[in-house]
Each structure stands twice: as C-alpha cells, then as structure tokens.
Amino acid sequence: MNEILKILETDCRLSPEEIAAMTGRTPKEVKELIADLEEKGIIRRYKAVIDWEKTGDERIFALIDVKVSPERGVGFDAIAEQIYRYPEVHTVYLVSGLHDLRVVVEGKSMKEVAFFVAEKLATVDRVQSTSTHFLLKRYKEDGVFFDIPESDKRLAIVP
Amino acid sequence: MHISSKIKSVPPSGIRKFFDIVSQMKDVVSLGVGEPDFVTPWRIREACIYSLGKGYTTYTSNYGLLELRRLIAADIEKTYGVEYNPENQLLITVGASEAIMLVMHAILEPGDEVIIPEPCFVAYKPCVIFAGGNPVTVCTDHTSGFLPAPEEIEAAVTPRTRAIFLSYPNNPTGAVMPKETLQAIVDIAVKHNLYIISDDIYDKLIYGETHTCIPSLPGAYQRTVYVNGFSKAYAMTGWRIGFAAANPELLEAMMKVHQYMVMCAPIMAQMAAIEAMKNGEQDMQDMVRQYNHRRGLIVKSLNNMGLECTTPKGAFYAFPSIKSTGLSSEEFAEKLLLEEKVAVVPGNSFGDCGEGYVRCAYATSIQNIQIAMERMSRFVKKISS
Ligand SMILES: Cc1ncc(COP(=O)(O)O)c(C=O)c1O
Numbered sequence A: 001m002n003e004i005l006k007i008l009e010t011d012c013r014l015s016p017e018e019i020a021a022m023t024g025r026t027p028k029e030v031k032e033l034i035a036d037l038e039e040k041g042i043i044r045r046y047k048a049v050i051d052w053e054k055t056g057d058e059r060i061f062a063l064i065d066v067k068v069s070p071e072r073g074v075g076f077d078a079i080a081e082q083i084y085r086y087p088e089v090h091t092v093y094l095v096s097g098l099h100d101l102r103v104v105v106e107g108k109s110m111k112e113v114a115f116f117v118a119e120k121l122a123t124v125d126r127v128q129s130t131s132t133h134f135l136l137k138r139y140k141e142d143g144v145f146f147d148i149p150e151s152d153k154r155l156a157i158v159p
Numbered sequence B: 001m002h003i004s005s006k007i008k009s010v011p012p013s014g015i016r017k018f019f020d021i022v023s024q025m026k027d028v029v030s031l032g033v034g035e036p037d038f039v040t041p042w043r044i045r046e047a048c049i050y051s052l053g054k055g056y057t058t059y060t061s062n063y064g065l066l067e068l069r070r071l072i073a074a075d076i077e078k079t080y081g082v083e084y085n086p087e088n089q090l091l092i093t094v095g096a097s098e099a100i101m102l103v104m105h106a107i108l109e110p111g112d113e114v115i116i117p118e119p120c121f122v123a124y125k126p127c128v129i130f131a132g133g134n135p136v137t138v139c140t141d142h143t144s145g146f147l148p149a150p151e152e153i154e155a156a157v158t159p160r161t162r163a164i165f166l167s168y169p170n171n172p173t174g175a176v177m178p179k180e181t182l183q184a185i186v187d188i189a190v191k192h193n194l195y196i197i198s199d200d201i202y203d204k205l206i207y208g209e210t211h212t213c214i215p216s217l218p219g220a221y222q223r224t225v226y227v228n229g230f231s232k233a234y235a236m237t238g239w240r241i242g243f244a245a246a247n248p249e250l251l252e253a254m255m256k257v258h259q260y261m262v263m264c265a266p267i268m269a270q271m272a273a274i275e276a277m278k279n280g281e282q283d284m285q286d287m288v289r290q291y292n293h294r295r296g297l298i299v300k301s302l303n304n305m306g307l308e309c310t311t312p313k314g315a316f317y318a319f320p321s322i323k324s325t326g327l328s329s330e331e332f333a334e335k336l337l338l339e340e341k342v343a344v345v346p347g348n349s350f351g352d353c354g355e356g357y358v359r360c361a362y363a364t365s366i367q368n369i370q371i372a373m374e375r376m377s378r379f380v381k382k383i384s385s
Helices: A002-010 A016-023 A027-039 A077-084 A110-121 B014-022 B042-053 B066-080 B095-107 B124-130 B150-155 B179-192 B248-261 B267-279 B281-304 B329-340 B366-384
Strands: A060-068 A089-094 A101-107 A127-134 B090-093 B113-118 B134-139 B161-166 B195-199 B224-229 B242-245 B358-361
Touching: A002 A016, A002 A027, A002 B281, A016 A027, A016 B281, A016 B366, A060 A110, A077 A089, A077 A101, A101 A110, A110 A127, B014 B329, B042 B267, B066 B090, B066 B242, B066 B267, B090 B095, B090 B248, B095 B124, B095 B161, B095 B195, B095 B224, B095 B242, B095 B248, B113 B124, B124 B134, B150 B179, B161 B179, B179 B195, B242 B248, B267 B281, B281 B366, B329 B358, B329 B366
Parallel strands: B113 B134, B113 B161, B161 B195, B195 B224
Antiparallel strands: A060 A101, A060 A127, A089 A101, B090 B242, B224 B242
C-alpha cells in the first residue's frame, strides 16, 4: 500500500494498469486499494507542482510566523482553524520554537498580502504577534528542483 | 606499423557501430544504456567536493585507502558472512573492469582456457584474450532462464581450463543463479582445481530474491575472486571505483599488475566511495525500489506486444526474444532505431547465443519507458503485419 502511495506521490497520472505492472498486482487490486486510500482520506488530493513564475502570472507568497495565546480546552486548534478558513491562507502548520503557527499566505501583490496580514491575521483574537517573510525565490518544492532541469548526460549506448 | 595479433583477434565492438548511428539522431529514447539514469547521490558528490577542498589530491596506497577497504570488508561480512582481511585481501581498482583484467593477468598462462557462460558482459572474452588465454563459451537461452546447467560447464572443462566466470545478476539477461546451481558449479571447480571469478557488480540490484555470494559457499572461498564495485549500486559509473577480494597470495599477484598499470585508483573517487559505504544505503535502496517498478512495467509491456520476455530477477536489463519477428537482432535494433527512434542493444553483442534477443535497459524514467514501449509496440505491429 505504501508502495502505491510512493508511486502516486511522484506521478499521480499513472494508470492503475501501469501501477499494477510496477508493483506486481492486478489492475483490479490497485483500483480497489486506491479507492480505499481515497475513502480513508489518506490520499487527500491529486495535484500538479507548478512553477507559476514561468507563466508570468504573478503570485506573491509570504511565510508568516504567528505567536498566539492558546485557548483553554482547544489548545491551538481553534485559532488555527480561524486562520486556515481564509482562502488567502495556503498552508498552516503548528510548529515548535519561538512562534506557534507558520502560515503561508498567497496574494496577487505584496500589498494585498500585507493588507491581509494587517487586517485579518493580526486581528484574530489571541494572536499576539506576526512576523512576515516574503518569499523571494523557490529553489525546491515538494522534492522538485525549480532552478535546474537535470539533463541526462549519459552516452546513448553503453555496454 | 605492427599491431599485436592478439589485439587484432578481438573484433571491434558491435555496439560501436550503433553508437555512431544514434549520435547522428535526435529525440531518441535510449534503452541502450548499461548504467543508472540516476546521478550519483548528492551526499556522495558532496563528500568528494569536500575532500578536494581539503586537498586530498595525492596517490594512495596501491591497495587503496585503508578506510575504504575496511568499510568494504565490514559490509561483505555483514551482508554475506564472508571475511576478508582489509590489509591484504582487498584491492581497490579502477572499476570492476580493471579488477577483471587483473585477475586474468594474475592467473593465466598462455593458452589457458577460461569458461564463460554467454550471453555475458562484453569485456570478459577480450580480457581473457589480452592476457593470453582462450575463452571457452557455454551457450544459454531463455528456455533455461539463461542459466547454464552444471553439466554443460563440466563438459567444457579440459586439462587447460583455469577458471570459470560467473556473473549473477547477469548483464544482459538479468538472470540470477539459484544457490544449488552455484554450489554444483563450485563443486566442479573444486574437482578440477579451477578458479571462479565472481563478478557481483549487480548484487545489490536484485528483486525479491536473496543474492548468493559465491565465496560463502563451501569449497569456494580459497578459489574465488570476488569482484564488485560502486558503478551500478550507487550510480557511480564515472567515478571508476571497483574492488577485488581474494586469498592473500592471489590478491598480491593482482596488486603487482595493478601497481605497475595504474598505481592506484583516484583518491577523489575513493573518498566518494567511503561516503557511499558509510551513508549511501538509503539512496541505494530508493534507486533499487524504482528499478523494480520499471522492471514490472517494461516486462509487462514487452510481453504484451508479443516479445517473449522472462522476468529478470536482477540488474536493470530486460532481454526479450525477438525471434517471432523474423529479424536478426541487429536488423531489429537498427530498424527500430531508424523507424521509431528507440535504441536497444542487439543481443549478439553479448555473445553468439544472444542472437534473437535485444537488451532493453530499464535504467531510465517511467516516462521514457512508456514512450519507448509505445513506439516499440507500434514497430512490432508494423513488421509483423
Ligand atoms: C557485468 C559487468 N561487470 C562489470 C562492469 C564494469 O563495471 P565498472 O564500471 O565497475 O568497471 C559492467 C558494466 O557494464 C558489467 O555490466
């Protein structure tokens, strides 16, 4: 099962037939396993890793460290939810260290992002402070290099 | 001017001609490459860069860096329970290739015979010849899973026989020899007092089976030269690092040739190999996992298009029969290349009994395998209609 997940994680466009051949199962087994993984919420979604920069479509991302005072009974979860429900919020992690939440916010311009942070994020009840880091360049994301396409340097025929 | 008749007796490599055609073409998907598509894992490259920065640019001991020999000896002992003394039983060489040549020079008298099951790696026969010996080949085909029967090996033994080559998992067939068959061949070697040269370069690339290390078999240790290297398992072909392990007397003899031929293997590559031994296991296993996936896909596709292909148990080669097409291996490979831009290696490059097969290396991405199989299937359909 983990084998199938690892395969899908690198390429989710492979067909059940292909995955079956790769793992020595029958296509039917693979289909059932994947349906089960989807149903259990282990496979959350299928998506493409996109280098938006190359499309000329400007997207601004900021990593925002948020310090909060947790709420009795629900800990950080309630505050996190209050934040992650905003569509501008791309990712939210609870982290150890100086801050509590790491929030990734997406916007069309720096101004838009800054505005969101000041107006929405910083004013959420129990948020003590925010510290905003604008993302300047992506080198690697989800295991994919963004800068250097690695070319095959081998000779075409080798014994 | 004079060229040695020994050298002239070895025909030019059949692969060469092919290579020349391919290099003129664009958009070729190559299944013709006998090396990993992975670049050497970064931690290994980085270790080399670091050592260069520190100024490690010198000769090493002729035997190679003792630290590397110790790590290799420990690994062989841990994996196969076979003990070699890193001080005098291990020699770091310039690829397994050099190790193979050294053995030949160390054991052969002019006219001595060496038994070689075919199809096999292209260098064995020439190495025997260059060292003054006579190769004696034993043919195999897919009906026996490309494994010679011990009786066939014994039938090839003459009073001049000095050694037997064994290399499993095999290039080009991917065959793995069962322990009992290996033991039977070891027994033959004992009976006739022969050396065994065990080229274990693909030992880590084995799928769902356990590798049998020949020197671990009763009777084999003293007479076996164990050859291995970093090229395939750690995707380190360009570094040229291999090694040989043998009894101290034979290793000393091999070292003598090595000493005057290359002095030592390059220190930068030895430094990188140390990192591979220390921390390369996970990277290696990740690559093996991916080869295994590709293997399943390529074997299925080849059989689906009507090219009979037994499932290779190791290495990264599929060796389908193309006899049903009525073409020779070379015709098949050449037409496939020119018409569909897929490069494979004609089976007869690996010995006469490789005729009727082609070698498809699956050391390439799933995407490339998909494209290659699509084109190849179209090609097979076209020529059989
Ligand atoms: C069976 C076999 N032995 C030895 C070698 C050579 O390996 P190295 O790069 O260590 O010289 C190869 C390479 O293709 C091989 O297939």
